[in-house]
Amino acid sequence: MLESVQASAIRVRDLVVGFGRQTVLDDLSLDVRRGEILGLVGASGGGKSVLMRTIIGLVPRRAGTIEVMGQPIGSAHDRSAHGAAGTWGILFQQGALFSSLTVRQNVQFPLRENLVLSQDLMDEIAIAKLEMVGLRAEDADKYPSELSGGMTKRVALARALALDPPILFLDEPTSGLDPIAAGDFDALIKTLQKTLGLTVLMVTHDLASLTTVCDRVAALADGKIVAIGPMRELLQSEHPWVRAYFHGKRSQMLQPHMR
Numbered sequence: 001m002l003e004s005v006q007a008s009a010i011r012v013r014d015l016v017v018g019f020g021r022q023t024v025l026d027d028l029s030l031d032v033r034r035g036e037i038l039g040l041v042g043a044s045g046g047g048k049s050v051l052m053r054t055i056i057g058l059v060p061r062r063a064g065t066i067e068v069m070g071q072p073i074g075s076a077h078d079r080s081a082h083g084a085a086g087t088w089g090i091l092f093q094q095g096a097l098f099s100s101l102t103v104r105q106n107v108q109f110p111l112r113e114n115l116v117l118s119q120d121l122m123d124e125i126a127i128a129k130l131e132m133v134g135l136r137a138e139d140a141d142k143y144p145s146e147l148s149g150g151m152t153k154r155v156a157l158a159r160a161l162a163l164d165p166p167i168l169f170l171d172e173p174t175s176g177l178d179p180i181a182a183g184d185f186d187a188l189i190k191t192l193q194k195t196l197g198l199t200v201l202m203v204t205h206d207l208a209s210l211t212t213v214c215d216r217v218a219a220l221a222d223g224k225i226v227a228i229g230p231m232r233e234l235l236q237s238e239h240p241w242v243r244a245y246f247h248g249k250r251s252q253m254l255q256p257h258m259r
């Protein structure tokens with residue numbers, strides 16, 4: 001396949017990240033291809049969030065290089081959560097909407113922070129983003145406390161998409177949702193990938209998401225990516241942690257056909 005088709009949206013090489021005497025990421029390399037949804041799995045405390053936070057420049061690194069859309073990412077702390085000029089949007093684990101702001105104001109927050117736009121235009125953009133994630137214009141004046149868990153995630157997603165970023169980081173997007181809401185959210189991510197051409201890096205423990213939404217899955221163990229590929233390849237991996245993760249008792253109970 002042509003190099004340009006396979007070009008990386010995110011390229012990580014020989015990354016080392018640690019805190020004090022603890023090394024969390026140890027010579028880690030990873031490519032996220034443009035336009036793909038890459039799922040990231042790993043043990044609890046294994047460094048998935050640290051990897052994501054390092055890619056967006058929030059955590060300093062000890063060694064290694066990171067490029068996002070061909071641009072080197074510095075090790076500094078000076079990046080906003082929406083990336084330089086909207087390079088990425090982020091959906092953090094808790095959704096984290098501002099409770100004192102309405103849905104509309106939450107979605108407009110990155111616009112206010114990064115651009116100078118008229119209120120009318122910002123209102124138009126907010127409604128367009130809400131509709132994009134399956135919410136109605138009527139929801140715009142609600143406060144976060146008036147939303148269901150699924151709606152909260154959708155508003156957080158609309159906010160992450162406010163600046164039309166080419167890359168989306170999702171940290172356990174379906175955690176806390178019932179299986180139907182989780183399935184709907186997965187379908188939404190897939191639709192956004194197709195319609196907007198988004199590249200998505202998604203930390204998830206949700207086996208259904210890994211199977212149905214992710215083009216490839218990467219497994220993080222011992223501070224490195226120990227396996228990467230389509231789900232069917234991960235299921236064949238001989239790596240002990242990957243085997244334990246996908247073929248352990250709990251996984252088998254949930255997905256008997258995966259054996």
Ligand SMILES: Nc1ncnc2c1ncn2[C@@H]1O[C@H](COP(=O)(O)OP(=O)(O)OP(=O)(O)O)[C@@H](O)[C@H]1O
Nearest residue numbers: 019020022024042043044045046047048049050051
């Ligand atoms: N700012 C920090 N200072 C010190 N140690 C940290 C910091 N951030 C993360 N760590 C440590 O790095 C390790 C990896 O944490 P991380 O949050 O990336 O795990 P994770 O794989 O995302 O886990 P989970 O699936 O439970 O969310 C943990 O041991 C954690 O205590």
